[in-house]
Amino acid sequence: MEITRTALATMVDHTLLKTDATHAQISALVAEARELGTFSICVSPSMLPITEELGEVKVATVCGFPSGNHTPAAKAAEAAESSKLGADEVDMVINIGLLKEGRADLVEAEIAAVRQATPGLLKVIIESAALTDDEIVAACRAAEAAGADYVKTSTGFHPAGGASVHAVELMAATVGGRLGVKASGGIRDYATANAMVEAGATRLGLSGTRAVLDGSTDDGDY
Template identity: 70%
Template sequence: MSTQPTRESIARLIDHTLLKPEATPEQVAALAAEAGELGTFSICVSPSLLPVSVPAGVKVATVCGFPSGAHKPEVKAAEAARSVRDGADEVDMVIDLAQALTGRFEAVEAEIRAVREACPTDGEHPVLLKVIIESAALTDEQIVGCCEAAERAGADFVKTSTGFHPAGGASVEAVALMRRTVGDRLGVKASGGIRTTEAALAMVEAGASRLGLSGSKAVLDGLGD
């Protein structure tokens, strides 16, 4: 970051996340309340838990094709459209990882475009689309290919990870490569395994403009008041 990060500035980069499959509506309500107290940008929850009430100034993000990405494009598009109807401001979609691993980036682009078309970019409720590429499972060349496909398809962000893949979550190296690939044209979200203040700051320094965190309070507490 060009200026010294503060608790408030980092909080405004955070998608305060609860994506455990056993999460309950009561836990999501508590997550939303904590997001308001911490000043995070949004909460990120599973689509089955929408709609959800959030404090003023807090956005609602959800996931699509989560966590495997192994869904037909039309299924992902339908899921995204339903989430938008249920009040989602942002949709984090998982790509079909097999297509990326085999170099079929036109197919990756096509499925992202299908979800983009289901998420309106204008009108009263423009929806921001993030594309989860599972960077830890990809080579550098494949990361670049996915980022380029996401940009061609009209995505707003590229995102490292679901946090559920056995290959791992975000890395500083992947975030930096993603940022170099998309420049200032797209956002970069670092997510998966970021549990400390130091790790979060390293991701921001590498180029992350959004952070997916489940332990947001602990990370922010490391920045003081």
């Protein structure tokens, strides 16, 4: 069953995380998010605070992005500062190397440090395309144990790729109903977005939001 354009828009973090993004582009992002009815915008911490009128649009930012190879203290400090600057949500990148070494306990600890540092909604980026199924499950369990609100597939910057239906299904099977699941990375058309929702995604990270929404054949409400 296809999700409607209106319903899909309310699940979208309208994203601009390019390294050369300008404040003028962020202003345009905010305006477009309001026009399209997206849930939030997602921008780099250096773009905070957002001075444009947001209306109902929430503000998300990233932490330890994109490599995840920051110390837990650095990630926590970044998340705390972003929250003070108006971020409603923080998307943090885990240390993938630790997970691959079998140190899910240390991954849990770094997530817990960021959880303590921000009162807002916390999403945990696991780079699912770079993980085995067992590692995906371990990352999701660590995120849940540390008190995160969401698990998220990808930064969109890793060479292994972005979101896949299989990864979203596995993440939803592991923590769905307790944590949200955000699919992000490589979602460029409506069919792919709809497939992610059917697989269990409850939030989508999109940079080409308008093009994705324009692909919907249903302009109705929920």
